[in-house]
Amino acid sequence: MARLKDYEDIVGKKNLNQLKSLAFLSKGKKVIMVNSTKDGGGVAEILHRLIPLLNELGINCQWKTIYGNNGFFNITKDIHNSLQGKKLDIKNELLEKYLKVNKEYAQNVNLDADIVIIHDPQPLPLIKYYPRNNTKWVWRCHIDVSKPDLFLWKFLKKYVEMYDASIFSISKFAKSLPYPQYLIAPSIDPLSNKNRDLSKNEIENVLDTYRIKKDKPIILQVSRFDKFKDPLGVIKAYRLVKKEINCKLILAGGTASDDPEGEEIFKEVKNESKDDPDIHILFLKSKSDIVINALQRSADVVIQKSIKEGFGLVVTESMWKEKAVIGGEVGGITIQLYNNLNGFLVNSIEGAAFRVRYLLNRPDVSKNLGKQAKKFVTKNFLITRHLRDYLALFYILENPNKNIIYA
Numbered sequence: 303m304a305r306l307k308d309y310e311d312i313v314g315k316k317n318l319n320q321l322k323s324l325a326f327l328s329k330g331k332k333v334i335m336v337n338s339t340k341d342g343g344g345v346a347e348i349l350h351r352l353i354p355l356l357n358e359l360g361i362n363c364q365w366k367t368i369y370g371n372n373g374f375f376n377i378t379k380d381i382h383n384s385l386q387g388k389k390l391d392i393k394n395e396l397l398e399k400y401l402k403v404n405k406e407y408a409q410n411v412n413l414d415a416d417i418v419i420i421h422d423p424q425p426l427p428l429i430k431y432y433p434r435n436n437t438k439w440v441w442r443c444h445i446d447v448s449k450p451d452l453f454l455w456k457f458l459k460k461y462v463e464m465y466d467a468s469i470f471s472i473s474k475f476a477k478s479l480p481y482p483q484y485l486i487a488p489s490i491d492p493l494s495n496k497n498r499d500l501s502k503n504e505i506e507n508v509l510d511t512y513r514i515k516k517d518k519p520i521i522l523q524v525s526r527f528d529k530f531k532d533p534l535g536v537i538k539a540y541r542l543v544k545k546e547i548n549c550k551l552i553l554a555g556g557t558a559s560d561d562p563e564g565e566e567i568f569k570e571v572k573n574e575s576k577d578d579p580d581i582h583i584l585f586l587k588s589k590s591d592i593v594i595n596a597l598q599r600s601a602d603v604v605i606q607k608s609i610k611e612g613f614g615l616v617v618t619e620s621m622w623k624e625k626a627v628i629g630g631e632v633g634g635i636t637i638q639l640y641n642n643l644n645g646f647l648v649n650s651i652e653g654a655a656f657r658v659r660y661l662l663n664r665p666d667v668s669k670n671l672g673k674q675a676k677k678f679v680t681k682n683f684l685i686t687r688h689l690r691d692y693l694a695l696f697y698i699l700e701n702p703n704k705n706i707i708y709a
Contacts, residue, residue: 325359508596542655624672
């Protein structure tokens with residue numbers, strides 16, 4: 303695991319000194335992060351890298367996960383989808399089961415800390431069932447709640463309003479709430495196996511393992527098999543491109559333990575590919591970071607055709623690798639990609655196909671966009687910036703009337 307000093311060549315000594323100064327203001331504070339899984343998904347990936355660095359900086363940061371069976375995660379997946387605007391009729395008895403799991407967990411977990419940060423909707427109601435004491439509670443929402451199902455939002459809002467603060471990834475997701483809200487974008491770790499430089503042999507070994515030849519331009523989408531990632535739309539866009547450019551498509555991803563829909567979507571994608579030898583559907587196991595890294599570095603164009611997106615770390619990862627990226631014009635992708643500057647945003651299958659063709663026919667443009675993309679990520683979306691934001695938040699929560707600049 304990387305240590306702070308290992309980032310100096312990437313972000314500079316000045317940034318690391320700033321982190322140490324901020325951390326000193328909250329030294330010894332106990333912070334507990336709670337989410338629904340330690341395996342799969344962007345939240346777990348971030349916490350795996352962020353928490354050790356917070357501890358190195360003198361913050362006593364712990365990580366806990368709410369437990370539940372498939373029934374619980376089926377309910378929370380529906381809640382997740384409804385918060386992102388999908389119309390679902392979630393029965394009251396299912397919502398009662400959702401609350402029951404949270405209540406039971408609250409009775410069997412120790413969340414005594416200075417600050418508790420609850421990630422996403424799965425453990426959201428914990429605050430109702432755990433003694434507040436003097437703890438500051440923060441709800442960190444990673445998903446697109448700009449247009450939630452109104453019935454479900456009304457149900458959840460009474461729990462959200464119990465918190466002391468909320469964190470959202472972009473301003474569009476913020477809600478009308480009776481307390482401060484903060485914007486903290488997610489981040490990638492440039493030194494993780496998913497993002498570090500790879501040797502030529504490492505890349506070739508991955509391609510050989512999955513029997514992928516570099517004999518044609520490669521279009522790549524890496525994401526969980528999820529309807530909101532629109533893998534079927536990506537296949538349709540590829541087929542439009544294929545009419546003019548002989549290319550291949552790789553759809554690579556897996557599922558998270560709190561996402562029971564993943565395998566069903568994977569089967570739909572396999573069926574849609576109809577045995578096209580130029581479509582590679584890769585169901586990746588957890589901890590396939592080097593595989594993902596190698597695929598992203600091998601791609602000629604990376605696409606993330608999401609129709610809903612909290613942030614889209616796979617976009618960030620590919621930008622870091624100097625790739626030309628095409629993303630759906632939704633959620634957090636819109637604060638990463640800017641047309642003709644560091645990538646392209648699209649709103650349709652036809653638009654995605656047009657931009658893929660454009661980039662495949664203009665390798666010099668792709669190269670320039672990729673260089674600008676890496677610069678943008680370096681400035682805005684690396685883990686050191688994420689640490690800085692959390693450290694500033696910890697101080698603000700404990701000192702609401704003080705100016706951190708003069709602390």
